[in-house]
Amino acid sequence: MSTVKRSRRVLIVCHCLLNANAKVFPLATCPGVCMTPLRRSLEEGAGLLQLPCPETVALGLNRFGMTREQYDHPAFRRACRTMLEPSLDQIEVYASAGYELMGLVGVDGSPNCGVQTTCYGFRGGELSAPESNTEEQVANLCLAPGRGVFMEEMLSALEARNLCIPLFAVNESNPELLVAADRLSTERR
Numbered sequence: 565m566s567t568v569k570r571s572r573r574v575l576i577v578c579h580c581l582l583n584a585n586a587k588v589f590p591l592a593t594c595p596g597v598c599m600t601p602l603r604r605s606l607e608e609g610a611g612l613l614q615l616p617c618p619e620t621v622a623l624g625l626n627r628f629g630m631t632r633e634q635y636d637h638p639a640f641r642r643a644c645r646t647m648l649e650p651s652l653d654q655i656e657v658y659a660s661a662g663y664e665l666m667g668l669v670g671v672d673g674s675p676n677c678g679v680q681t682t683c684y685g686f687r688g689g690e691l692s693a694p695e696s697n698t699e700e701q702v703a704n705l706c707l708a709p710g711r712g713v714f715m716e717e718m719l720s721a722l723e724a725r726n727l728c729i730p731l732f733a734v735n736e737s738n739p740e741l742l743v744a745a746d747r748l749s750t751e752r753r
């Protein structure tokens with residue numbers, strides 16, 4: 565079989581960019597594939613390597629929207645590392661074979677896949693309890709600079725394997741744009 569046609573170029577993408585059905589209801593901004601920010605890479609011959617959605621793997625489709633503080637737990641981080649292993653093995657194989665790893669595309673605003681911004685605020689608690697002030701909890705929610713939990717684990721794992729891949733982000737609130745992200749500019753809060 566001929567291998568001439570293959571591009572030898574691979575773009576790594578967070579799961580919901582190829583499957584918006586994984587997003588917390590009702591956040592999807594497209595029916596399925598988020599085409600616009602990926603189109604140029606596809607035209608340049610990119611093959612896509614889809615990472616697992618950590619939230620859907622761990623909590624399923626009936627999960628509530630949560631913040632970075634809620635996901636930032638050792639057991640969840642361990643689960644992220646475990647679910648990333650098969651993807652990391654594939655990425656390493658492509659790198660070893662001399663394929664171009666064009667980039668890693670995250671989702672800004674996500675508590676897990678945020679590259680430059682993530683979602684902070686709610687730290688947990690029983691919303692239906694009389695003492696709970698739901699409006700105050702909602703008012704506390706904000707987007708601010710920082711990485712998502714899953715993205716932090718992904719970047720640490722890439723570093724451990726000596727894999728340096730350009731970072732990009734699609735913004736949850738403006739999914740038309742693909743922006744290059746600085747590896748160093750976003751400090752953990």
Ligand code: SF4
Nearest residue numbers: 579580587617674677
């Ligand atoms: S941003 Fe990450 S965690 Fe959120 S739905 Fe997409 S893949 Fe899943």
